[in-house]
Amino acid sequence: MKEWSIKLKKGTLRLTVLEDGTLLIASYEGQRIYKYELLKELKKNGIIGGYIDPCLELIVAGHKGEIPIARAFLEDEPPIFEYHFEKKYSRQELIHLLTHQKVPDVNFFPEVEAKMNLLSVKSPPHLIRIYPEGRRETVHEIDGYGLQYFKGNHVACNHESNSIYSEIEGTAHYSPFGRVHVFPPEKIKSVGKIHGEQNFKSAIWIEDDIRTGSTLNTVSNLYVGGLIRSSRVSAEGNITAAFSFENPRRNENSIASAGNSVFASAIRNYIVRSYRDIIVRNSIENSIIRNYHIIYAPIIRASEVRVGGKLFAHEIIDGCKLYLGLKFLKNSLATEVRKTHKEHEQGLSRLKGELIYLRKRLITLQENTAKHFAKIKGSQPAAIHGDVFLKKYYSSQVNGFKEFARKLADFEQLYKEYKREHYTLSYYKQQYEQNRPTEIIVTGKIEAGTTLHAPEQTIQFKADQSHVAIILDDITGKIKIEPLQH
């Protein structure tokens, strides 16, 4: 047992750690404290998770005496995959490329052959125990959290269930929830407003441009050999613009969104959203960028960039606004799944209640039938056969049983969906929300006038800075600026 007191401006918070950090007890004495102040103090004191929210609310409401406020919890750690159709770069490699004015050699329209191994499991899924102070312990490997949850279109699992291979020839991508898909490519000369809204169920390879005013959606990857001009494009996989995204008339509908990555020579006056990487050969100018993973752009000029992962740039100039942290990224995809997941959880609880009630009713009917048996025991067979009560009991039980079986089937079906959502959400959390220090790496200069927004701090540079790493401290929500280590 460990006990300590924290002197706050408005009072004293006493903390007791029980059972090797599994349970944290608190009591507060003093003037009214707000929840954000309480959380800030807890985080400052190394209690970073496992909060029992209603108890924190009770302290805020003036609870007297001790109350548990955080405890260790169990969580599924999804498998770690190696995708064989993408090239990964480390932080150091990207800094090296940026310093030497080179561009990562990426292919966001990867062609795969039938039977090609697309994904292998590097580490199997585990059940882990997470303590309020952040310590993680592996409890055991999880059975049944298999690759079936990550199998998309035109792919299959191998017999050992440790890899996914392609069933057809095509181009591969994976979704933000880790599902791997392969789609055959379709070649098109160019796309224009005249074609209307185009929704493709295949990967798209456009030889020339996407012309102004077009709308194009694809379930797979999109490759554009020319320019993407003032159009709305979305791909569940990657988007490659061999030249650039251009929007000279600043048309508001010029939005590109990718479930995975984006590559372009330049992005100008565009809104670009991507879950994975945005790799730009030359510059991002007057644009709005939202990204959860890696942004690589030698020059960023007069743009708003929301960074959920890492931003690598050589120069950041002309009054850019940079937002660090997931707080500034609205995520409709995960939000939607989380909402459905919550609804399914409520549905499961409702069905469970109904099943318990039905079971109770069936047991009562069974008991009543047994009592009735005792009454009619020794009667003539004809009397038993014609007994109205016995028939009534029998038919009520048959109907009740059918209802029970139907509800149980619904419960099982809903549980399957609930589990699938649970696993995809854990993958999403691991990939995009956990253990990922958010930072901006500048190998050249970041100009005076650039504004940095962090959850708990806003800074505007008064003078140029060069060779810096700007790191977001997840616990305090503030920014640290350090010289860049090569």
Add this chain to the structure above:
Amino acid sequence: MAKKILIVEKDTSTINSLTWFFSSLEYETIVTHKWPHSIAEDEIIAVFVNVELPGVQTEELLKSFAQDDHVQRIPLFFIFERSYAPRFLAAQPLPHAAQFKKPIRLNELLSVLKHHLHCEINLGRRYTDQQIIAEFKDFMSNFKEWLDKLEDFIRVNGEAS
């Protein structure tokens, strides 16, 4: 089904402390402000009672213990606020597992619970829905067997008549 702890108490702070503490140990709680004449819940594993409450007749409480085999096995814990309170002094000689002065120190409570209930901090039973499905399926197969027998019984008697 979660094991249940009965709390006979009126003071909101103590109720909140205890219910949330037990809930973090994965126990459910039933809260009442007077001594219930009969304990219907089979899963109750411990009783915490504020012996200073006017609604609690310690003698009756003891009678309940003496009358019911099930209840006799349940450890009874006294809660009190003033060690000189007549009701507490009257209850003192009666058999009980332990007593706690308010405000209750939860670390002391945990060590007493560990001794009497052999409990440990359970981090939540996982995938209980999977277990519940198995439980319901078991029930279904047993009930189907019973229904088949009932059907046979009605049919045989029909044929005999």
